[in-house]
Amino acid sequence: MNHSNTVERSIYQTGLRILLGAFLVFAGAGHLTWHRTEFLAQVPTWLPLNADLVVLLSGVVEITLGLSLIFLKSKQAQVGWIVALFFVLIFPGNISQYVNGISAFGLDTDRARLIRLFFQPLLVYWAIWSCGSWTDYQSKRKS
Known part of the structure; x- marks a missing residue:
């Protein structure tokens, strides 16, 4: 990968x-x-x-994590892992909503609630990738 592609990817990752x-x-x-x-x-x-x-507590945590993603540039790799873990920890709530047939956020059918479940792994990936967490882990592992 040449330098211009690396810079473009970095800008893309930063934006996301x-x-x-x-x-x-x-x-x-x-x-x-x-x-x-x-x-x-x-x-x-x-x-x-x-x-x-x-x-209430999860709202405070989400705000804190969101601000960390935006402003803690020197700790982005660690923040990415923490945000990914948060998305894993809240996943049982999404499963509960599906299993119990609870309508919220316009998810008023079992199909809609089921489809939503498949987006949680994408959020985990988004956090890890956009923060360079996996790349950071790999480079530390090699050295």
């Missing part, structure tokens, strides 16, 4: 990292305000915590 950060800040703000009820629908009933507390 910032976009993911903005998405998380927006979603986190929704947890705390206008989409709170919708997010309550995703808290698994088996979770031994107050559902509203889970929504």
